[in-house]
Amino acid sequence: MTTEDVLRREDADGVRTLTLNRPKAYNSLTVELKESLLRELRQAASDDEVRALVLTGAGKAFCAGQDLKEHIGKLRAGDDSPLRTVSQHYNPIIKTIVDMPKPVIAAVNGPAAGAGAALAYAADVRIAASSANFMMAFAKVGLGPDSGASWTLQRLIGYGRALELMLLARTVESEEALRIGLVGEVVADENLAARAHELAAGLAAGPTAAYSSIKSTMATAARSTLDEALAEEDAGQARLGATADHAEAVAAFVDKRPPNFRGR
Structure with a gap:
């Protein structure tokens, strides 16, 4: 699979849409996908023709977070590079999203877990499909938060609730996400792409x-x-x-x- 395969890029109406494209693996984040995403985010940030950005996923999931098969496989092979992925990939990805000098919309089309959910938290606007859900899954694999989630999540929903979601690692369905302020809008699955583009195009036409x-x-x-x-x-x-x-x-x-x- 080429880099172009794992991350799709589309431009229309001043909006760049980046689609995580590993649907069979729930768009989990391999090294290839992380490096491609970081490169595309940086390019979008510096491209004056891109006036708004949409981040979404292909298939039934937004992003399941770290690809654990690749992660474990590398560690078992004696490759310790997965232990550096936070500093090499996740931190610069989140910084680039947060510091993006143009609006970023996360169109959450399905489950978002761990670092995948953190991608959405870092965006400026979050719109979710009815089938979307969020999980801070780090504790389930014996890890603490990364990808900026400790910083972004509590700013969205408050310290106490963010800590609860981190500790319990429970699933937050789309309607609860709307109620607690994790997302700004929930739409039918089939309307998500059009609604996200509508919002982004409106922003792209603005100041x-x-x-x-x-x-x-x-x-x-x-x-x-x-x-x-x-x-x-x-x-x-x-x-x-x-x-x-x-x-x-x-x-x-x-x-x-x-x-x-x-x-x-």
Whole structure:
């Protein structure tokens, strides 16, 4: 299977869709898939033609997390590289998603477990199919959290509930995920791809320079004092006030017409 086979890329309406494509293995993460995903995420981050990103899975699962067959096989063969996959693969993947200077939507089309669920948690917007579910499966294999889940999950649903899901490693079905704030929307399975693209295309047509600033300002505020957050907001508004998009938005408001944003 080639790299292009394990991760599909599609572009339309300013939206890049990356599809994890190992459906028979529930899109579990091999070294090949992790390296391909990291490379594609970095490329999307630097490509001005990509104004929004959708991450989803092929088949019945979003992502089952680490491919344990490959993991165990390498360790039994005396290859200790799986012990470095967190630093070499998972950490940079999550950092690239979180720091992406454009909106990222996770379209969770089925079960998401372990590092696979963490991919969704790192996104800016999560939309789930009715058949989707989430599991922090790390404890089931005698491990602690990785892939940023210790940081992202508690920011989505609160410390106490996140700790409970980590310890109990229980499955959270889509409706509970919606109720506790783990996802923002649940749709019928057959409508997920279209709805995710609709959301992403709407964002892609928007003021993407502002979206980048919103993401960085919110991230700063999450780990700073009020004074630091106010300073970051001040600096962000000063930058954005000089953009063509802001000028266009003001002109469109005065002219009573829709704005035409260009992301600069």
